[in-house]
Amino acid sequence: MKRYSGRRKFRIPADGRRPGASIESGRPRAAGARPLSTEPNREPPMRTEQPHVRDSTADEPSEAVGRGWTARLMLLHFGLYLALLPSAQILLAEHMAEVAPVSKEAALGWATGFGALVAVVTNPVAGALSDRTTTRIGRRRPWIAGGAAVGALGLALTAAQSTVTGVTVGWCLAQVGLNAQLAAAVAAVPDRVPVRQRASVSGSVAIPQALGLVIGAALITTVVTGTAGGYLLLGGLAMVCALPFLLLPEPPSRPVVRARPRLRDFWVSPRAHPDYGWAWATRFLVNVGNSLGTLYLLYYLKDAVGHTDPERGVLILTGLYTAGLAATSFAAGVVSDRLGRRRPLVAAGALMMSLSALLMASTHTWTTAMGAATLVGMGLGIYIATEQALLTEVLPQSADRGKDLGLLNAANTIPQVLSPVLGAFVVTGADGYTALYLISAGTGALGAALVWRIRSVR
Structure with a gap:
């Protein structure tokens, strides 16, 4: 029988630590203490509730x-553009000539400028509110x-006003009202139309958009x-066409309760959604080029071409433009849907418009x-059909389609405000209309190049 010597023998581990010692200090742990982890000291992740x-x-x-x-849908757009385009391009100019004959140019500029600003704001706001609307x-x-x-x-x-302010x-x-509509x-297109049909539907809708100006001009000069x-005639027809x-029967909207839109909701980060940002830039540049090319057409025919009847000349060119658009828009949409490709046709349409500006x-x-x-009508037909379909495929999320498309619509409206300022500065220069149409061609070509930066759509 062995005698107890009073001393316990311990086996020393290879790392030299005494049993019960912590890794960090080498000192014994207190009885009942939890062993320390060998992992580096880290802060526990903070849990935050994120909206789905x-x-x-x-x-x-x-x-x-x-x-x-x-x-x-085509009839709806026809009535909408029937009320919008002839009123803006014909009736408003004639009205300002009646109420302010001496300063009609400045008065027209103020009215169209404020109207464009209202359109820029109304489109995304009405879109965001419609995203949150729940009705039967x-x-x-x-x-x-x-x-x-409205x-x-x-x-x-x-129609009842007799002052510039009124x-x-x-x-x-x-x-x-018209921009909310x-x-x-x-x-409604991305809400109801599958991706495989969107270019065809967009191409169909482009035709009545162009016809709205031509038929509206004919109506207000012959019927009234x-x-x-x-x-009064154009406003009434817009309601009838809607x-x-x-x-049409439609399933009721889902009862999803959403907070009211905030100001920060109207900012879509191009870093978080780069394809959306490139699509906006493409639309903006192409529309700047198109606006510059058409804004001073009457003066171009009168001063540069020397046309004896520039008003009639503008009417003829508008007819050719409309015929070209009608000839290509639906066909381009069908081709785009069948091939499953958007970017090549968007770029081709924009380059055709740039080429027409180079000719001018x-x-x-x-x-x-x-x-x-x-040529510009044919290019615009191809561009509208496929670009509108492309835009619906780069939206950040389906719940905000109205708001996000409204922001993209601003890329149509802002050039209408900027182009008169830029165009007036260029036309009065030494190169005049040559420089104007060269800038038009350049901005359109740059827009065609930017569409290739979009990666999520072919």
Whole structure:
């Protein structure tokens, strides 16, 4: 039997630590103490509740739309542009000449400038509100109906005015209504049309957009007399053309409760969503080039070409432009849908418009102007059909389609404000119209180049 010596023997580990010692200090741990981890000391991750955000492709429609749905959408857009374009380009100019004959140019500039500013704000705001609308008839239709009514009311108010301020206020009210209607109508396409059909539908809608200006100009010069009758006729037709689309059956909007839109909601970070940013820049540049090319067309025919009847010349060129657009828009949409490609056709359409501007810059003749008008119409038809489909595929999330498309619509409106300022500065220079159309060609070509920076769409 061994005698207890009073001393315990310990086996010393290879690392030299005494049993029970901590790794950090080598000193014994207190009884019951938890062993320290060998991992580096780290802060526990902070848990935050993030709102559920769906990807833009998570709620895409799959059921194809029929010809009846597309035809009613075309009629809706026809009435919308019937009220918008002839009023802006013909009636408003004539009205300002009546109320301010001495300063009609400045008065028209103020009215169109404020109207464009109202349009820039209305589009995304109305789109965001329609995103959050929940009714038995859907989320877009209340805004289409209300926008048509407010637009007609604004045109009627404009018709009754006899001062520059009154005309401007009435025109801004019309812009609120018509652009609210536009925001909801544009958002209806990604809501209901599957991706495989979107270019075809967009190409179909481009045709009545162009016809709205031509037919509207004919109506206000042949059916009615005076600017007041023209405003009332176009506003009434816009409401009538919206009715067939409003009467279509639609599933009720989902009862999703969302907070009111905040100011920061209207900023879409190009870093977080680069394709959306490149799409906005592409649209902006192409529209700057197109606006510069068409803004001074009347003066170009009169001063550079020497046309004996420039007003009639503008009408002829508008007809050629419309024919070119109608010839290519639907066909380009069908080709884009079948190939599953957007970017090549968007770039081709923008480059065709740039080429037409180069023709106008190089030779100032009536024959060249007619060829350029046809070419720009064909290019714009290809561009509109495929670019609108592309835009619906780069939206950050499906829940905000109306707001995000409204922000993209601003890239159409802002050039209408900037182009008169830039164009006036260029035209009065030494190179005049040559420089103007060279800048038009350059900005359009730059827009065509930027579309290739979009990676998520072929």
